[in-house]
Amino acid sequence: MADLQKQSSFIPQRPSKGNVKPKRMRKIYVLNYVTYVIFFGTLIVTAGVFFFGWSLDSQIDTLAKQLDAEQSVFNENELANVKILDTKIDTAEGMLNNHVSVVSILAAIEQSIVGPIQLLDFVYTRTGQSDAPLVSLTAETDSFNTVLFQNQVLAANGIIRGLDIQNVSLETKSIDPANLALGNDQFVSLKIMATFDTAAVNYKGARQFQSLEAPVDMVEASLDTDNSQLEAVGDEQISEVVEDEESVSSNDSSL
């Protein structure tokens, strides 16, 4: 009975071998793939590098041709001419900037010499083209006060860069006791050394300096007006005198 129950069961007593497929194991060769990747990668890189190098070569050729073209356009003689002209203009400009107007120096000295000062000699020296002009003046005056005042006036002059008063001495022309007592024959001699600012007294600057004389022109204009007024007054007086003379003469004639 027990055997019948066992035989009538649908449940297989053991797994059937015929229906189960054997599990297939795929072997992956990593080294194989790596090898192919390296090989084909190398080939691709080789091709890329080769084409990149080829394009660089052609680029260099193109650039070299362009450079040759630029070189053929370049004119060395024209460059030399331009350089000569440039040097010439620069040198001329430098010379013009250093071209000193001695007239403006004389004008400045004339304006700055005040008081009873007698100039004995004048020496203007310029050692080099770019050096500042130096003026040496020997003068005589009546007193030390005049020398001090003169020093102040010269020092206030804007175009004088350096000022030095040397060899100041008190001297006597004669030893007449009467004149000595009055101090008439005494005089102070001095030497004025003045260095001028080249920029202020150069030929271009001198023109600017002359244009600064506008206030002087105004003063001169006012003086002219005063003169004309004086002349007018003078004319009136003259006409009055003439009239008086005429009246006197007529009186004389009548007499």
Place this chain on the structure above:
Amino acid sequence: MGYKLIVQLVLLITSFVIIFTFITPYVTSISEKQDKVLEYEQTLGKAAELNAKLNELIATKNSISPNEMRALNTYLPSRIYHIEVMRDIQNIFDVNRIPILTMTSDAEGVLSKVAVVEGGPKNTSDSGISYRDFNITFVAEYEIFKSILASIESNAYPLEVMNLSFAAQDEIHPEINSSGQMRYSLLLRAFALTNAL
């Protein structure tokens, strides 16, 4: 299996051979070529810039009128024609109706370039500017003397006053002063640009 391993080995060896015999040297040459390209580009840029600048300068040079160029060449000649300078000085005095007592010309000299170095300015080399000095003595009234100086200053080429002296009392000829005149001693310098480059 053995065959595949051999193929792989051959491929690997071939790859490494290609890398070391072709790619590595070629990459080095490529970097050199790239440097060369950069250098060429920079040089080409500079050359183009130089040509453009030169063309601009040539245009500027050509825009200078012949009169201006003549004035520049007169102002700064390439050599000093001392006889012409002496003639011009005499003309200036003639215009002012003042006779020249003496006029002499010194030997030609060359100005040296002054460079500021440690310890002060120092003459370094030839500046390319030559000069010649002219010594003049004359007798004139002070106002006429000033007009002569003004004429000299406004000359077409620079005649630089390098030395000037006069005295209220003439020790050699005192009679000069009695007529309100003074004896003037003048040193003028003329210039030329002998070497512009």
